[in-house]
Amino acid sequence: xxxxxxxxGNYSSDIIKTIEDELSVITPDNLQEASIYLTKAGGKMLRxxxxxxTAEAVGGEKENALKAGSAIELIHTFSLIHDDIMDxxxxxxxxxxxxxxxxxxxxxxxxDTLFSKAFExxxxxxxxxxxxxxxxxxxxxxxxxxxxxxxxxxxGFEDRYDVSEDEYxxxxxxxxxxxxxxxxxxxxxxxxxxxxVIDAMYExxxxxxxxxxxxxxxxxxxxxEETLGKPIGSDIAKGKMTIIAINGLASAGDDSDKLLEILKxxxxxxxxxxxxxxxxNNCGAIEYARNLALESVDQAxxxxxxxxxxxxxxxxxxxxxxxxxxxx
Amino acid sequence: xxxxxxxxGNYSSDIIKTIEDELSVITPDNLQEASIYLTKAGGKMLRxxxxxxTAEAVGGEKENALKAGSAIELIHTFSLIHDDIMDxxxxxxxxxxxxxxxxxxxxxxxxDTLFSKAFExxxxxxxxxxxxxxxxxxxxxxxxxxxxxxxxxxxGFEDRYDVSEDEYxxxxxxxxxxxxxxxxxxxxxxxxxxxxVIDAMYExxxxxxxxxxxxxxxxxxxxxEETLGKPIGSDIAKGKMTIIAINGLASAGDDSDKLLEILKxxxxxxxxxxxxxxxxNNCGAIEYARNLALESVDQAxxxxxxxxxxxxxxxxxxxxxxxxxxxx
Numbered sequence: 333x334x335x336x337x338x339x340x341g342n343y344s345s346d347i348i349k350t351i352e353d354e355l356s357v358i359t360p361d362n363l364q365e366a367s368i369y370l371t372k373a374g375g376k377m378l379r380x381x382x383x384x385x386t387a388e389a390v391g392g393e394k395e396n397a398l399k400a401g402s403a404i405e406l407i408h409t410f411s412l413i414h415d416d417i418m419d420x421x422x423x424x425x426x427x428x429x430x431x432x433x434x435x436x437x438x439x440x441x442x443x444d445t446l447f448s449k450a451f452e453x454x455x456x457x458x459x460x461x462x463x464x465x466x467x468x469x470x471x472x473x474x475x476x477x478x479x480x481x482x483x484x485x486x487x488g489f490e491d492r493y494d495v496s497e498d499e500y501x502x503x504x505x506x507x508x509x510x511x512x513x514x515x516x517x518x519x520x521x522x523x524x525x526x527x528x529v530i531d532a533m534y535e536x537x538x539x540x541x542x543x544x545x546x547x548x549x550x551x552x553x554x555x556x557e558e559t560l561g562k563p564i565g566s567d568i569a570k571g572k573m574t575i576i577a578i579n580g581l582a583s584a585g586d587d588s589d590k591l592l593e594i595l596k597x598x599x600x601x602x603x604x605x606x607x608x609x610x611x612x613n614n615c616g617a618i619e620y621a622r623n624l625a626l627e628s629v630d631q632a633x634x635x636x637x638x639x640x641x642x643x644x645x646x647x648x649x650x651x652x653x654x655x656x657x658x659x660x
Numbered sequence: 661x662x663x664x665x666x667x668x669g670n671y672s673s674d675i676i677k678t679i680e681d682e683l684s685v686i687t688p689d690n691l692q693e694a695s696i697y698l699t700k701a702g703g704k705m706l707r708x709x710x711x712x713x714t715a716e717a718v719g720g721e722k723e724n725a726l727k728a729g730s731a732i733e734l735i736h737t738f739s740l741i742h743d744d745i746m747d748x749x750x751x752x753x754x755x756x757x758x759x760x761x762x763x764x765x766x767x768x769x770x771x772d773t774l775f776s777k778a779f780e781x782x783x784x785x786x787x788x789x790x791x792x793x794x795x796x797x798x799x800x801x802x803x804x805x806x807x808x809x810x811x812x813x814x815x816g817f818e819d820r821y822d823v824s825e826d827e828y829x830x831x832x833x834x835x836x837x838x839x840x841x842x843x844x845x846x847x848x849x850x851x852x853x854x855x856x857v858i859d860a861m862y863e864x865x866x867x868x869x870x871x872x873x874x875x876x877x878x879x880x881x882x883x884x885e886e887t888l889g890k891p892i893g894s895d896i897a898k899g900k901m902t903i904i905a906i907n908g909l910a911s912a913g914d915d916s917d918k919l920l921e922i923l924k925x926x927x928x929x930x931x932x933x934x935x936x937x938x939x940x941n942n943c944g945a946i947e948y949a950r951n952l953a954l955e956s957v958d959q960a961x962x963x964x965x966x967x968x969x970x971x972x973x974x975x976x977x978x979x980x981x982x983x984x985x986x987x988x
Contacts, residue, residue, distance in 0.1 A: 358805070363812040414772060418765040437746040437815060440768060441808050444742060447772070448804035451779050455798040462790035469797065470783040476776035477686070480769050484691040487765060 336654040337376075339647055343384050343394075344377040350402040354453055358445060366434045366442035367449075370409050373425040379512060380405040382651070383519035386533050389644035392523025399457040400468045400518040403450040407472060408511060410446040411479050413439055418483070447476070460522050468518040475514035482507030493581070493592060495573040501542070504575075509541030516648075532638045536648065539632035543655045546625040549574035551659065553609055553618055559659045565605040571595045575624065580617035587611045629656055664982040665704075667975055671712050671722075672705040678730040682781055686773060694762045694770035695777075698737050701753040707840060708733040710979065711847035714861055717972035720851025727785040728796045728846040731778040735800060736839060738774040739807050741767055746811070775804070788850050796846040803842035810834030821909070821920060823901040829870070837869030860966045864976065867960035871983045874953040877902035879987065881937055881946055887987045893933040899923045903952065908945035915939040957984055 351371050358364040383401030384394040415421070416429040417436055423429060431439035454469045485503040489495050516537035520530040551560060552567045553576060567574050577595060581588050594600055594608045612618050632652045639645045679699050686692040711729030712722040743749070744757040745764055751757060759767035782797045813831040817823050844865035848858040879888060880895045881904060895902050905923060909916050922928055922936045940946050960980045967973045 359809055360812055360816055362816070363809060414768055418768060438812065440742055440746060441812050444771075444775070445805060445808040447775055448801055448808060452798065452801035452805065455794055455801060462794050466783055466790050466793055470780065473776055473780035473783060477773060477780065480773040480776060481687055481691060484688050484766065484769050488688055488690070 336647075336650050339385075339650075340376055340378060340381045343381040346398060347377050347380045347384075347402050347405060350398055350453075351405060354402070354406075354449055355446075358449075362434060362438060363441060363445060366430050366438050367445050369430055369433070369442075370412060370425060371405070373427050375405075375409075375425060377405060378651075379408055379515040382512065382515040382537065382648075383522070385644050385647050385651075386516045386519025387523030389639050389642060389648055390520050390523040390525035390529055390533070391640070392525070393459065396457070396459045396524075397519045397522040399453045400472070400522050401515065403453045403472060404511065404515045404518065406446045406450040406453070407476060407479070410443040410450070411483075411511075413443040413446070415483060418487070454518075457522065464521055464524075467521050471514050471517050471521065475510045478506040478510035482510070489573050493571075493573065493595060495578055497575065497578055497582075500573065500575055500578055504542060504545040505538065508545045509538050512541035512544065513537035529638055532635050536632050536635045536652075539628045539635065540652050540655050543625040543628040543632070543652070546575055546621055546628070547656055547658065549576050550618065550621050550625065553612065554622075555659050565609055568594065568605055568608045569600055571598070574621075576612055576617045576621045579620045580612045580615055583617060583620075584611050584615040587615065625656055629653065664975075664978050667713075667978075668704055668706060668709045671709040674726060675705050675708045675712075675730050675733060678726055678781075679733060682730070682734075682777055683774075686777075690762060690766060691769060691773060694758050694766050695773050697758055697761070697770075698740060698753060699733075701755050703733070703737075703753065705733060706979075707736055707843040710840065710843040710865065710976075711850070713972050713975050713979075714844045714847025715851030717967050717970060717976055718848050718851040718853035718857055718861070719968070720853070721787065724785070724787045724852075725847045725850040727781045728800070728850050729843065731781045731800060732839065732843045732846065734774045734778040734781070735804060735807070738771040738778070739811075739839075741771040741774070743811060746815070782846075785850065792849055792852075796849050799842050799845050799849065803838045806834040806838035810836070810838070817901050821899075821901065821923060823906055825903065825906055825910075828901065828903055828906055832870060832873040833866065836873045837866050840869035840872065841865035857966055860963050864960050864963045864980075867956045867963065868980050868983050871953040871956040871960070871980070874903055874949055874956070875984055875986070877904050878946065878949050878953060881940065882950075883987050893937055896922065896933055896936045897928055899926070902949075904940055904945045904949045907948045908940045908943055911945060911948075912939050912943040915943065953984055957981065 348371060352368065355364060355368045358367055380401030383397045383404055387397035388394050412424060413430045416424055417431045417439055421429055422432045430442055450472065451469065454472060455465055457465050457468065482503055486507055489503065513534045517530055517534040520533040525533065549567065553565060555564065557563050580591055584591055591608055591611050594604045597604065629652045633649055636645060636648055676699060680696065683692060683696045686695055708729030711725045711732060715725035716722050740752060741758045744752055745759045745767055749757055750760045758770055778800065779797065782800060783793055785793050810831055814835055817831065841862045845858055845862040848861040877895065881893060883892065885891050908919055912919050919936055919939050922932045925932065957980045961977055964973060964976055
C-alpha cells in the first residue's frame with residue numbers, strides 16, 4: 333500500500349504545478365486564494381494520477397494527459413467546495429473548508445471558477461489532436477452532469493429509509509464513480525488508445541470507484557476511531573442509507589424493525605449504535621458490502637487484461653487493491 | 661425597437677427547443693425542474709440569438725451555431741441562478757428565483773448542472789469541425805472564468821466608495837460584456853469566419869455589452885418607476901458604485917461630499933435621493949454615462965463594417981441601437 337502512495341506521490345508534483353500555474357492568473361486575490369486553497373491543503377491526487385498512469389499503460393505519454401488529468405482534479409475540488417456548502421461541512425483535509433474561511437458566496441464562485449478553468453485547461457492540451465481534446469472534454473462534461481445528479485440523488489435520500497440497492501448504486505456511481513471513470517477514460521483517450529481500450533478503461537475506473545465508495549461505508553463500521561479520525565458507526569448515528577444499512581434492513585429478519593428504529597433516531601446512545609452494528613454483523617450485511625467491494629476490485633483487475641503487460645498496468649492493478657487496503 | 665424584439669423572437673423557438681431537449685434527460689426530477697425553470701420563465705434569448713445572427717452575418721448557417729448559442733444561454737442562466745443566491749434576490753423574470761422555490765442547495769446544483777450541460781452541448785455541435793468546436797469551447801470557458809472574476813470584483817466593491825472608472829469598466833466587462841462577446845465570437849467561429857472577423861465580432865459583442873450595462877445604470881435614474889418596474893434611484897439608495905456615481909463623485913466639486921454622504925446612508929429619505937439625482941444631473945454625470953453608452957454603440961457599429969452588407973448585418977446594427985432604446 334505504501335508503494336501505491338509513493339507512486340501517486342511521484343506523479344503529484346507535475347499535477348500540482350500545472351494546477352497552480354493555471355490558477356495563478358485568477359483575479360481578484362481573494363477568488364484566487366479561495367480557488368487554490370484546497371490544492372495547497374493537500375490531497376492524494378488519485379484521480380489525475382490515474383489519468384497519467386492510464387495514458388502510459390495504453391502506450392502513450394503521460395505528458396499528453398497532464399492537462400486533462402489536472403482538469404479532473406479541479407472538477408473534484410469544485411465538487412468538494414460546493415458539497416461542503418450543501419452538507420454544511422466545516423472541515424476538509426484537516427483544515428476549515430472554503431466557505432468557512434471566505435464565506436458561502438466566495439466559495440460558490442471559487443467552485444464555479446475551478447469548473448471553468450478545468451474546461452479551459454483541457455482545450456489547451458498539447459501533443460494531442462482536436463478530436464482527442466474534444467473527446468476528453470465530452471467525457472469530463474458527462475461526468476460533471478453525473479456528479480450533480482448524484483449529489484441531488486444523495487440529498488433526496490435524506491429521511492428516506494426505503495432506498496433500494498439499485499438506487500444506491502446509481503447514486504454512488506454518479507457521485508463518486510463517474511469522475512474516477514472519467515479520469516481513466518481521458519488517460520486512455522490522451523494516450524491514443526483504441527475505442528475498445530478506452531471503453532475498458534472507463535469500466536476499470538467505474539469499478540474501482542464503486543469499490544472506493546463501498547469501502548467508505550465498510551470502514552465506518554470496520555475501522556477504529558483513531559485510524560478513521562471519526563467515531564465508528566457515525567453513518568448509523570446520522571441515519572445514512574449506506575449499502576450496509578440497505579442490505580441490513582432487507583436481510584435482518586426480525587431485527588429489521590429495531591435497526592430501522594435506530595437509523596431513524598436522531599439521538600442514539602452508544603448502546604444503540606453498538607446494537608445496530610451487532611445486527612448488521614449477524615445478518616451478514618457488513619460481509620455483504622465487503623464482498624461487493626472485493627468483487628468490484630476483482631472485476632476491475634480482469635478488465636485490465638486488455639492491456640499489454642507493463643509497469644504502469646501493474647500500478648493500475650495495485651491501485652485497485654489499494655482501494656480496499658486503505659483503513660481511512 | 662419592436663422590430664428587434666420580433667426578430668429575436670424568430671430565433672428563440674429553435675433555441676428554447678434545443679435547451680429543453682438537452683435538459684429533459686436530467687434526473688432526479690427536482691434537479692431537472694430547477695434547471696429548466698428560468699428558461700420556461702422566459703427570457704429575451706438575446707445572447708444565443710446574437711450567436712445565430714452572427715453566424716449568418718459572416719456567411720455561415722445559423723444551424724451550425726445553434727448548439728453553441730444554446731450553451732451560451734445555459735451559461736447565462738447558470739450565472740443568474742448563482743448570482744441570485746449570492747445577492748439574495750428572491751425574484752427573477754417576474755417569478756420567485758430558483759433558490760426561493762427549491763432552496764439554496766438545489767439551486768447551487770441546478771447552476772452546476774446547466775454549466776456542465778453547456779460544455780456537453782458545444783462539444784456535440786454538428787456541421788462544424790473539431791477545431792471549430794474546440795475554439796468555441798475555449799471562448800465559452802474563458803467567458804465563464806471572467807464571469808466569476810467579475811462577480812467577485814462586484815462583491816468586492818461593496819462598502820467601497822473609491823472605485824475607479826477603470827475598475828468599474830473591468831468589472832462590467834467581465835460580469836456582463838464577456839459573455840455577450842463570447843456569444844458573437846462563437847457565432848463567427850461556427851459560421852466559419854476568418855480570425856480577423858472572429859476578433860471583430862468579439863469586439864462588437866464587448867462594446868454592446870458595455871453599452872448594455874451602462875444603459876442599466878442610466879435607466880435607474882432616467883426611466884420612470886412604472887416602466888422600470890422598480891423605484892427610480894434604487895442604485896443610489898443601495899449605495900451602488902455605478903458609472904454615474906463614480907463620475908459624479910469625481911466631478912461634482914463641492915457637492916461631492918453631500919453625494920458621498922447620501923451613497924453611504926442606508927436609510928435615505930426620498931428628498932435625499934432626489935438631491936443626489938440633482939447633483940448627478942448638474943455635474944453632468946448622467947449625461948457622461950449616456951454619452952459613454954452612445955460611443956460604445958457607435959464603435960460597435962463601426963466594427964461591423966468588416967462584414968459584407970446583408971440583412972443579418974443590418975440586424976446586428978439594429979441590436980446595437982436597441983441596447984440604448986430599451987427603457988427597462
